[in-house]
Amino acid sequence: VSSRPLVAALVVTLAACRGGPGAPDPTPSPSPSPVTVPGGTLEGVYLLRIQPAADCPAPGSVFTFPMDAVRADTARSPGFQLVIRDSPRIPALEMELMYQAPDVRGGVGTTHEGEMSREGIRVWAHTVGWGGVTTQGSGPGQVLQGTLMGSLAFGRDRDPEGALGACTSLAHQFSLRLS
Amino acid sequence: MRGALRVVFGIVALGWLAGPSPAAPPGRARVVQVRASPAFAGCAAVVADAFTRRHGVLVQVETGDPASVGGADVVLGDDAELIRTLEGGLADVRTAVDLGYVPWVLVTPEGDPSAPRSLADLDRTLTGPLHVLEGPAGREAREALHLDGDRVSLSADPRVLRAARTAVLPATLAGAGSRRPVAVRPLVAVAAAVGQGTAPAETRLLLEYLATADARHTFDRCAGSSGPAPPPPPAARGAAAAGFARGIEDSWLPRCSLTRNLYSEPGEVLGPPDAVPLGNDRYRGLMSLGQGGYVVIDMGRVVDGPGPDIRVYQTTAGEPVTVYASDSPSAGFTLVGLQRYCGNRSGGGVRSNHCDFDLGEAGMSGARYLKIEDGEIYPCVSAGTFTEGADIDAVESLHR
Numbered sequence: 001v002s003s004r005p006l007v008a009a010l011v012v013t014l015a016a017c018r019g020g021p022g023a024p025d026p027t028p029s030p031s032p033s034p035v036t037v038p039g040g041t042l043e044g045v046y047l048l049r050i051q052p053a054a055d056c057p058a059p060g061s062v063f064t065f066p067m068d069a070v071r072a073d074t075a076r077s078p079g080f081q082l083v084i085r086d087s088p089r090i091p092a093l094e095m096e097l098m099y100q101a102p103d104v105r106g107g108v109g110t111t112h113e114g115e116m117s118r119e120g121i122r123v124w125a126h127t128v129g130w131g132g133v134t135t136q137g138s139g140p141g142q143v144l145q146g147t148l149m150g151s152l153a154f155g156r157d158r159d160p161e162g163a164l165g166a167c168t169s170l171a172h173q174f175s176l177r178l179s
Numbered sequence: 180m181r182g183a184l185r186v187v188f189g190i191v192a193l194g195w196l197a198g199p200s201p202a203a204p205p206g207r208a209r210v211v212q213v214r215a216s217p218a219f220a221g222c223a224a225v226v227a228d229a230f231t232r233r234h235g236v237l238v239q240v241e242t243g244d245p246a247s248v249g250g251a252d253v254v255l256g257d258d259a260e261l262i263r264t265l266e267g268g269l270a271d272v273r274t275a276v277d278l279g280y281v282p283w284v285l286v287t288p289e290g291d292p293s294a295p296r297s298l299a300d301l302d303r304t305l306t307g308p309l310h311v312l313e314g315p316a317g318r319e320a321r322e323a324l325h326l327d328g329d330r331v332s333l334s335a336d337p338r339v340l341r342a343a344r345t346a347v348l349p350a351t352l353a354g355a356g357s358r359r360p361v362a363v364r365p366l367v368a369v370a371a372a373v374g375q376g377t378a379p380a381e382t383r384l385l386l387e388y389l390a391t392a393d394a395r396h397t398f399d400r401c402a403g404s405s406g407p408a409p410p411p412p413p414a415a416r417g418a419a420a421a422g423f424a425r426g427i428e429d430s431w432l433p434r435c436s437l438t439r440n441l442y443s444e445p446g447e448v449l450g451p452p453d454a455v456p457l458g459n460d461r462y463r464g465l466m467s468l469g470q471g472g473y474v475v476i477d478m479g480r481v482v483d484g485p486g487p488d489i490r491v492y493q494t495t496a497g498e499p500v501t502v503y504a505s506d507s508p509s510a511g512f513t514l515v516g517l518q519r520y521c522g523n524r525s526g527g528g529v530r531s532n533h534c535d536f537d538l539g540e541a542g543m544s545g546a547r548y549l550k551i552e553d554g555e556i557y558p559c560v561s562a563g564t565f566t567e568g569a570d571i572d573a574v575e576s577l578h579r
């Protein structure tokens with residue numbers, strides 16, 4: 001049996017006991033960042049961030065939506081369902097994702113009414129998205145960068161669909177970050 | 180469609196002048212209420228006038244959102260406008276009649292040499308706002324423009340659109356000026372009876388009339404259409420079912436769609452098209468893909484040949500479909516076509532519509548497996564139908 005662990009523990013203990021009355025406060029050492037690992041679950045409150053493709057005529061570069069995520073497994077595959085948070089009546093934005101660890105893939109869609117983003121622009125989406133789930137520490141996972149393909153349209157609150165632009169692209173992007 | 184118009188055309192008076200109706204019960208001259216989308220209302224009134232003169236039944240045509248069925252006996256709209264109305268059973272898909280097609284045109288000032296001549300010219304030559312039809316019927320046109328929103332003005336008001344100096348519109352809404360055809364899917368005028376209509380006998384008579392060559396000819400003449408697009412030639416038919424999907428390799432539907440949809444069996448995709456609408460959102464012989472769901476099928480072999488190579492039969496209206504191809508059932512899928520309108524009429528006794536895909540567009544010479552994915556991507560939790568997502572009847576290889 002090696003005695004090294006015991007010695008190391010003793011050194012750590014002595015170091016911790018150095019601070020006594022009159023001794024200067026020890027400078028707290030930065031705690032190491034939790035390791036990011038592939039995989040995880042999407043559960044809780046998220047911020048969905050949709051970034052239209054560069055060549056898409058859009059009235060902004062990013063549109064964000066608060067989403068509630070729950071597990072939605074089927075016999076075929078694990079999955080997640082994300083629905084717009086605090087929707088007054090009929091939810092107008094929903095994501096249905098299949099999970100093949102560490103990747104998710106599925107539909108990101110709105111009703112014909114579209115959904116108002118935090119940026120004050122109404123967004124209509126009929127897209128398929130995919131990306132890798134990663135987890136830091138023991139919390140829920142996130143999708144830090146994913147791809148969306150399909151149609152997006154934009155308008156002000158009372159505008160008809162596409163009044164501020166519309167496009168179909170293979171190169172929209174999205175992320176799902178814990179809120 | 181927000182702020183939809185409700186303009187009533189004056190054809191009721193013509194009906195009264197035509198005298199008592201042989202079909203209407205004595206003493207109770209019922210009026211068939213038709214709600215037509217802006218692109219169709221004008222020509223619908225002309226056809227309704229001909230119907231009234233022939234049958235003596237009064238028809239009132241109003242311009243509005245055909246997805247809103249309240250107070251209507253018949254709705255008349257494009258596939259894109261009626262998907263949810265027909266799927267949800269608000270209008271009876273079994274009564275649906277194609278009245279005709281309306282092509283899209285680019286309208287520019289007559290004799291202006293600097294005016295745009297094509298959609299590709301717009302970004303460079305457009306000097307004022309470009310007027311475009313709003314709502315689902317105009318979605319494909321709007322996406323084809325690639326213009327910033329501040330250069331486009333959307334409206335559903337026929338008076339505004341007809342007065343537009345430069346516009347991309349269905350020909351029925353085009354005003355004065357030069358008209359050039361544009362490569363946007365023509366609108367298809369679909370009429371269907373509303374489930375809770377108040378004049379069922381008169382409604383049935385009207386729909387029977389709309390299916391006649393006389394009614395279609397009247398509509399085409401009004402719409403400036405050369406007539407309904409002929410059904411494409413039946414492909415690989417009669418050569419046994421070897422050209423159709425022969426095996427299921429994989430499928431996925433979200434839990435929400437599995438819970439709410441009635442038709443989730445992948446095996447329904449196999450073999451030749453055989454789906455049948457039974458009314459009230461009930462069908463036989465199809466698989467609904469739900470929100471973004473898919474099915475992977477074994478085709479034996481699909482090869483790139485002249486023209487399209489793959490035909491997907493999809494049952495209700497024109498719900499979009501996405502297709503990928505691979506030589507492996509589980510990996511390496513290449514996108515062949517994204518969210519393609521899947522409402523081309525099939526003819527030949529096939530009840531389902533279809534959309535075609537070309538392997539050459541994906542740079543592929545052949546493939547064994549196809550992944551067929553829902554392209555509508557409508558929120559499942561808000562859907563309210565039993566057949567959410569594209570409804571796949573069959574998949575056919577057009578070259579072997």
